[in-house]
Amino acid sequence: MSGWQDYLDQHQSRFEAELLEFVRIPSVSAMPGHMQDVKRAADWVADRLRGAGMEHVAVLPTTGHPAVYGDWLHAGPDKPTVLIYGHFDVQPADPFELWDSPPFQPEIRQGCVFGRGASDDKGGMFIPILSVEALLQAGGQLPVNVKFIFEGQEEIGSPDMPPFIAAQCERLACDMIFSADGLQWSADEAQLIMGLKGLVGVEVIVEGPAADQHSGLHGGGINNPLMALSQVLASMKDAQSGRITIDGFYDDVVDLTVEDKEQIARVPFDEAAYCARLGVPEAFGEEGYTIRERIWGRPTLELNGLTGGYQGDGSKTVLPARASAKITCRLVANQKPERITELIRAHVERHLPPGVTARIEHLAGDADPFLVPRGHNATQAAGEVLREVYGEAPYVTRVGGSIPIMTLFLRELGVHGVMFSFSVGDENLHAPNEFFRLANFRRGQTAYCRLLETLGG
Numbered sequence: 039m040s041g042w043q044d045y046l047d048q049h050q051s052r053f054e055a056e057l058l059e060f061v062r063i064p065s066v067s068a069m070p071g072h073m074q075d076v077k078r079a080a081d082w083v084a085d086r087l088r089g090a091g092m093e094h095v096a097v098l099p100t101t102g103h104p105a106v107y108g109d110w111l112h113a114g115p116d117k118p119t120v121l122i123y124g125h126f127d128v129q130p131a132d133p134f135e136l137w138d139s140p141p142f143q144p145e146i147r148q149g150c151v152f153g154r155g156a157s158d159d160k161g162g163m164f165i166p167i168l169s170v171e172a173l174l175q176a177g178g179q180l181p182v183n184v185k186f187i188f189e190g191q192e193e194i195g196s197p198d199m200p201p202f203i204a205a206q207c208e209r210l211a212c213d214m215i216f217s218a219d220g221l222q223w224s225a226d227e228a229q230l231i232m233g234l235k236g237l238v239g240v241e242v243i244v245e246g247p248a249a250d251q252h253s254g255l256h257g258g259g260i261n262n263p264l265m266a267l268s269q270v271l272a273s274m275k276d277a278q279s280g281r282i283t284i285d286g287f288y289d290d291v292v293d294l295t296v297e298d299k300e301q302i303a304r305v306p307f308d309e310a311a312y313c314a315r316l317g318v319p320e321a322f323g324e325e326g327y328t329i330r331e332r333i334w335g336r337p338t339l340e341l342n343g344l345t346g347g348y349q350g351d352g353s354k355t356v357l358p359a360r361a362s363a364k365i366t367c368r369l370v371a372n373q374k375p376e377r378i379t380e381l382i383r384a385h386v387e388r389h390l391p392p393g394v395t396a397r398i399e400h401l402a403g404d405a406d407p408f409l410v411p412r413g414h415n416a417t418q419a420a421g422e423v424l425r426e427v428y429g430e431a432p433y434v435t436r437v438g439g440s441i442p443i444m445t446l447f448l449r450e451l452g453v454h455g456v457m458f459s460f461s462v463g464d465e466n467l468h469a470p471n472e473f474f475r476l477a478n479f480r481r482g483q484t485a486y487c488r489l490l491e492t493l494g495g
């Protein structure tokens with residue numbers, strides 16, 4: 039077969055040894071004491087990119103932990119330029135006593151590498167480096183132009199990445215983006231993640247009298263901010279249908295198509311087990327949609343916290359001066375956090391009972407939703423390759439949460455990223471005894487080679 043397969047097979051034990059060496063660097067981005075280790079991991083990655091045949095390799099400073107860049111741009115202008123992303127920082131490893139082997143002294147047991155970062159994301163991000171090395175060694179060139187960008191602060195929320203990516207737009211310019219950080223559906227089933235939800239949060243504050251009052255002296259004379267707030271909140275969602283009743287809330291929502299619904303229905307889901315696992319008597323959500331459709335493809339509004347009045351033991355006959363509620367909405371394309379904030383503000387104004395005032399405070403953490411357009415070429419290529427290497431078409435899924443780097447790339451580089459990673463959610467990511475399956479380490483190398491070949495036509 040192809041020369042790169044032989045190269046990968048012949049060098050697999052070296053690659054495994056290198057992965058162990060990489061995991062041995064305790065690049066914990068959250069802990070100031072490990073700052074030099076994150077830098078050391080960056081240098082390791084830079085060296086390894088050079089070893090694989092990448093050019094223009096550089097450790098790039100940010101205001102925090104550095105990033106690493108490298109490229110190979112000789113496929114010609116008629117070939118696409120592919121940007122591959124991953125991260126070399128890891129989560130803290132404590133509690134250390136719960137690990138069967140020390141987190142930074144990785145071991146191979148039962149076909150898996152055990153160590154902090156083995157799966158998230160050192161094993162994952164190392165895979166495409168090995169694939170380009172194999173392609174270059176076997177064929178002397180790559181089928182497409184390739185750029186790599188690896189960050190060292192993903193596990194602390196990438197605080198310096200927005201200005202960094204904005205400043206590096208030219209260097210990172212590309213036609214397609216693949217993230218080597220992400221998850222497959224299970225050890226032997228692939229998935230293609232088509233959508234991520236956005237987020238917006240507000241606090242609604244309702245105020246009445248200047249200070250708490252005696253409910254016997256003033257109850258019946260003035261309105262109660264806690265009751266008024268409850269009435270406003272209750273008016274935001276229909277108790278039976280689960281529909282959000284804020285005017286205009288659904289206006290910008292891209293509806294699930296028949297095909298979307300078919301793809302979601304293909305993903306196995308056991309409603310009874312789901313309810314049992316969460317300890318609820320039954321599921322609840324927006325009428326007319328399945329649970330998966332609601333979680334993946336429909337916007338939500340959740341009350342996260344409610345404060346006001348007396349909350350101690352026994353009773354206190356108080357008429358509170360103030361009450362507040364924190365609300366977050368998970369958004370879907372093409373909803374915008376700013377517009378949803380305005381709609382909530384207008385709803386509160388319209389539904390506020392007399393005798394109290396209300397204001398809305400916008401909470402930090404806005405994220406735009408992300409939806410891969412139908413027919414997106416990079417996603418289709420990824421789907422074909424996953425079908426080939428897993429022997430079965432991938433599940434087409436979405437995620438109820440947000441992945442900020444994907445929306446950042448879309449905003450700054452104008453490209454929808456595709457998650458193309460070979461980790462699995464059961465590999466104790468962020469927990470003791472993190473591991474990575476070596477079978478998927480090897481499978482991922484084939485997949486990245488085939489992906490680049492497919493993209494090169």
Ligand SMILES: [Zn+2]
Pocket residue numbers: 125158159192219220
């Ligand atoms: Zn990760």
